[in-house]
Amino acid sequence: MSIPGFVLRNAFRNKRRLALSVSSVAASLFLLVTLQVALRELTNPINDEGSSLRIIVRNKVSLAQPLPARQLQVLERIPGIVAVTPFTFYGGLYKGDEKFTSFAQFAVDPPRTLPLITDAKVPADQLKAWLADRTSCIVGKMTADRYGLKVGDHMRFTGQVYPCNLDLKIAGIYHGTADDRNLFFHHKYLDESLGNPGTVGAWWVRAASVAEAPLVTDRINKAFANSSAEVRAESERAFVLGFVSMWANIKTLIGGISIVVVFALLLVTVSTMSMAIRERFRELAILKAIGFRRRELFAFILAESFGLAMLGAILGAGGAWALFHSLNIQKLTNGLFIMFEVTTRMLGLAFSVAALLALLAALAPMINIARTSVVEGLRTLD
């Protein structure tokens, strides 16, 4: 019998133990990858060209403080700005939802918004209808699918942030943006419903180029410095990262907990695997007695341990990759997670952890077999 054959036979001798060991490695690595993916998604917003090109301008006090609508004239004169629109988070509760609406509604100036949502695909006639009708809106495909909405339907909202309720007619359904959930409607309609307060929630700006975006941000901040409504302009990506920073300790805590989770599972797995090897301690002693060298015994142990760990890694990490790749996570989690992408780095991490695991699991039996004399080993009962 060849040496690899011997190792393989050995591994498959106790099928139940093999299955248990491999599944616990697989379960832990699956969880490790899932946590990594979720953390990355929550703390690292989408970084495409558009999110560095688009700039959000809010009141320096906080996002909840409005800005005067007259700032538009100043903004329009700032060099490097291609497009600017009012951008007000209406924050309405959609009829039928109890407490929480799963999508955002933004009041914008539609003709000014088109350069900002260039990746949104809308049929031309629907777009035209939206521009023409003051009380209409366009809504993302995900939201439309979720509530079973079609063009021509009416959506009724209770204002949670603004003291007005709105009835919006769907003029079009778009798709193709990084987050196909949002709803856009006419800022004029919101203004009228509120009695024309002359304020906006924020401004949405498109810079001429990615290179010029930081300069534009600076120019906007300077333009309103020492005015009655100072602003904070930042790229869309920086804006979203600001939200992430607000989660404060919870973020650190969840990061810490994923480390505990992985550690716990490693502990369990190492013990499981080393048990599989310890079970054959007597056999290893016999092999030693019939002349196998220590080095060869180490090789047997390591080969089996690595085989187990790698099989677990392929099932767990590979399984996570295949699963998240084939599922429509966006739909499944109601848009909480959008990409849910398993990166090569995470797979690398999972496999390195598996290798470490294999080494740790083999360590105790290796030390034991090296230390024990043949006679002692033969006498072992456990």
Place this chain on the structure above:
Amino acid sequence: MSLPIRYSLRNAIVRWRSTIATVLGIALVVFVFVLLQSLAAGIEKSSGNTGDPRNVLVVRKGATAESASLISRENFRDLQYFSEIARTAGGQPVISADVLVLVNLPRRNHGGEANVLLRGVTPRGMELRPQVHLVAGRWFTPGKREIVVSAKLARRFANFDIGQSFKSGSATLTVVGWLDGGGSAFDSECWLDADECRSIFERDMYSSFLIRPRDNAAATNLIRRIESDPRFKLKAEREVDYYRQQTMTAAPIKWLGDFLAVMMSIGAVFAAMNTMYAAVGARTREIGTLRVLGFRRRAVVTALLIEGGFLAFIGGALGCLLAYHWNGYTTATMGVETFSEIVFQFRVTARLVMEGLLFAVVVGLIGTLLPAVRAARLPVIGALKSV
């Protein structure tokens, strides 16, 4: 006849080397579960601990939180003549119209920025909230740009020490004192003079009214009257009820705790199973002997289940102990309703400890069941012959 419990317990301990990893594994599973749930419990406790049962809070209908509520001055004028409202000795209605403003401020040590909730409060509003008291410095002087910040927030935000000042909007506010909300939601607020707050942040409207009705019956009447009056689009409820509902932040944390517990317990069950299979394997002859002596299969299964359950119980207790280490520790996150930083404490409640222990024992029992059944099915003669 059943085996003595001592048999199970001593067996669990005698093989400590192989069981220690299982115990620790289960301990960590329980630790993660209890810790996350204690966080959610902390948020709920801080909310549930807020308010005076005699007070009625009024916000705009549809607003999820005081900070997202706007109420007109006409509403205030109309409302204060309602006869249900208690009067002071001087005949003034006991009602406080507050203004809430979210302000984005830098954390200490360049830890990014977060929203802080500022409450522009009237002297009456301070009387109506006896939970809040000063722990350092002094109260703000009406008409001055002074602010009293929560002591718990002061540890987290830059320029929040007494004597320091920070700029927001057009004004510079000087910190003159630290307040303590006694573990309530007020621990996440900073207080300043209501009129000053309205002028700095250009607020024409109010955010909320806090009212002390004459008595309990008047409170019920008042709530009904405000809710049904077509002039107002207002929502009135008891202050304690309002705060009790502000716990949406806790929901995803609870969910995460449950999810991780379930996922991790799969690994823990495998581990327990392996340990118990090994235990059964090593004691094949012993179990055969027990059967020969007349112990029934049921007795053997029970003894092994007790052994596995006991192991898991130790793990669970260890996990709870680890989590208890964090009990009372102050932490913070963004509140979903207020959209501002909320501070609260980890609360390892007796109920959570019970749940953690129960969870551990269930994991242990599931892990032991199959090995125990295998032990019971061993043919007696074969078992006796095995090495």
